[in-house]
Amino acid sequence: MRGRTAAELAMDIERRVADHELVPGYRLPPVRTLAADLDLAPNTVAAAYRLLGERGITVGRGRRGTFVADRPPVMISPDPVVREGLRNLSSGNPDPNLLPDLTSALRDSEGPVVLYGDRSVDENLADQGARLLAADGVSADHLTVVSGGLDGMERVLQAHVRRGDRVAIEDPTYPPVIDLVGALGLTAVPMALDDEGPELVSMQAALESGVSAAIVTPRAQNPLGSAISAARAIELRSILARFPDVLVIEDDHAAAISGATLHSIASDRERWATIRSAAKTYGPDVRLALLAGDSTTVRRVEGRQHLGPGWVSHVLQRLVARMMSDPEIDHEVSLAADRYESRRRAMLDALTEWGFEAHAASGLNVWVPVPDEPAVVLAMEERGFAIRAGGRFRIRSAPGVRLTVAALDDGEADGVARALHGAISEPRPGTRTG
Ligand SMILES: Cc1ncc(COP(=O)(O)O)c(C=O)c1O
Numbered sequence: 001m002r003g004r005t006a007a008e009l010a011m012d013i014e015r016r017v018a019d020h021e022l023v024p025g026y027r028l029p030p031v032r033t034l035a036a037d038l039d040l041a042p043n044t045v046a047a048a049y050r051l052l053g054e055r056g057i058t059v060g061r062g063r064r065g066t067f068v069a070d071r072p073p074v075m076i077s078p079d080p081v082v083r084e085g086l087r088n089l090s091s092g093n094p095d096p097n098l099l100p101d102l103t104s105a106l107r108d109s110e111g112p113v114v115l116y117g118d119r120s121v122d123e124n125l126a127d128q129g130a131r132l133l134a135a136d137g138v139s140a141d142h143l144t145v146v147s148g149g150l151d152g153m154e155r156v157l158q159a160h161v162r163r164g165d166r167v168a169i170e171d172p173t174y175p176p177v178i179d180l181v182g183a184l185g186l187t188a189v190p191m192a193l194d195d196e197g198p199e200l201v202s203m204q205a206a207l208e209s210g211v212s213a214a215i216v217t218p219r220a221q222n223p224l225g226s227a228i229s230a231a232r233a234i235e236l237r238s239i240l241a242r243f244p245d246v247l248v249i250e251d252d253h254a255a256a257i258s259g260a261t262l263h264s265i266a267s268d269r270e271r272w273a274t275i276r277s278a279a280k281t282y283g284p285d286v287r288l289a290l291l292a293g294d295s296t297t298v299r300r301v302e303g304r305q306h307l308g309p310g311w312v313s314h315v316l317q318r319l320v321a322r323m324m325s326d327p328e329i330d331h332e333v334s335l336a337a338d339r340y341e342s343r344r345r346a347m348l349d350a351l352t353e354w355g356f357e358a359h360a361a362s363g364l365n366v367w368v369p370v371p372d373e374p375a376v377v378l379a380m381e382e383r384g385f386a387i388r389a390g391g392r393f394r395i396r397s398a399p400g401v402r403l404t405v406a407a408l409d410d411g412e413a414d415g416v417a418r419a420l421h422g423a424i425s426e427p428r429p430g431t432r433t434g
Contacts (some may be wrong), residue, residue: 001034006047009038013048014057018074026068027056035099035285054163056183063108071175086386089416094257094364095407098336099283100329102319104142109318112411120302120311121145125321129276129290132324136262138274142298144291145312146305149253150176152275152291153215157184159300160247160271161212168214170198172393172400174222177251193221195361197228197236204239213247214240216330218262220254220280220363223393223402225344227260229364236265247271247297254280256333259341260362266293273297278320280364281333288312288320306421340364350417366404370424373399379423385416 001016003009016022028034032048035042049066052058057072071077082088111122118258119254121144130140146152161167167176171190189211192202198216206214219227228236241247241300248266255262266272273293291301305311323329344360351358351368361367368405370376373389380387380401390400403416 001029002038002210003048004040006044006051007146009040009045009048010055011053012302014055014074015053017057017072020075022068022080024068024070024072024075024077027064028066028068030065036253056185059182061393067186069182071182071229073179080388082386083381085384086381087384088386089403089408090386090388090407092388092402093284093406094280095336095339096283097407098257098339100323100332102283102286102323105319105322105329106325109315109322111314111318114314115312120306122317122321123313124325125290128321128324131273133276133290133292136264138262138264138267138292140292140420142293142295144298144305145317146275146289146291146301147309147312148279148287149251149275149277149289150180151287152273152277152289152301153177153249153251154184155301155304156214156247156249156273156275156291156293156297157181157186158304161186162306165213166209166211168203168211169395170217170221171395171397172223172390173215174251175392177179178392178395188395190397190418192397193224193226195224195226195359197221197226197231198232200232200235200239203236203246207239207243207246211246213249215249215251216265217251217253217412218264219252219260220258220384222363223365223390223400224367225360225363225365227258228263228265230263233263233265240269243272243298247273248254250274251384252276254363256281257337257340257364257375258362259337259344270294271297273301282320282323286316286320287403308323329400338408343405343413346413347403347405347408349422350413352418353414354421356417356420360405364404366403366405367400368403368420369398369400371399373401376401376420376423379426380419382428383419383423385419387420 003012031042031045035045056068059069060066133140166187166189168189168191170193189206191198191206250266266274275289275291277289347366348360358366358368376388388402
């Protein structure tokens, strides 16, 4: 490591992290040791470590030292490589065969040339979006368009929260949410979940601990599959009503294909956003999400977006507006939702037959509690299946594995459940454990 100033040293360490030379979990040398090695004042090294911590590249663990963060925001960590030949139930992706064919919608989505200074939101998309959101009970008086669910979450958080704030997130949750919260210098406060959404006691405790925002997935929760029920939504809203300043962000990432009705707990609060992504319904490459919220939030998001990408390309906005207004595509989307539902059901039934207590109230995945995640993932590989260990999804919640069932074949569920049963009761095929 090198550098004559704190900024130079921090830059050097950041570069080494970005180049995968220093990997997540790596313990940086103690301040005094590095200071002696580089002939620097200990204060300079301490200041460099502070800079890295503020950028989310490292985390301090008290007396144990300073470590490279699990997902530093300068390192792209690809998803685990799935060995060739394995049946891949690990991706979290929608089934490509159930995504609408974009060809004709692309042909029909021509429009006028868009120049700087034009409206940032396509009028048809705003109309279609407002119609869909209103039908789901979400106010769409203030609406904008962002580049996907995660982009929307980041922009809304940045509109309101400050480094060091506490943010309630679901536990388990979609790993980028944990990483985003860390990268923004926020402290995650985990909320426990069941099949009907965040547990009341847990949401209340998070709110009482002084969070300034809460992020919830109203349906197709990833990985647990929870969908906030009508009854739970009423109770959650009434708890939230006692904390009017808390920003509530709703990540409606799977919307029309989730297999559950939206019961919004965010709409019409003082500070709120419901973000409805197109990714699961029309395809992850359709990087667009509608973002409804209170006027301050929406204006701040638009204002800040204006200083960066400016707006989401109208080519993409027109394409989505076209798809949203096409009855044939609508029909394909509802057929896809039915297929996802029957695949989820088939997997749940098979797992129940094999004695598992699994979760998949909605969405594309099934979550199965297991005692030892890595051992089960490995044992499943030996049986020909790639599944995802729950570790990356969890903070305090119990271990489990996630099986993506979006593209499950007819009649496949029983074989998967049988393999999982074997993977737990007999981790190495052909051997018996005591
Ligand atoms: C819960 C959840 N939120 C958000 C996303 C990402 O949405 P987008 O692609 O619109 O950013 C995903 C993707 O799998 C997800 O599972």
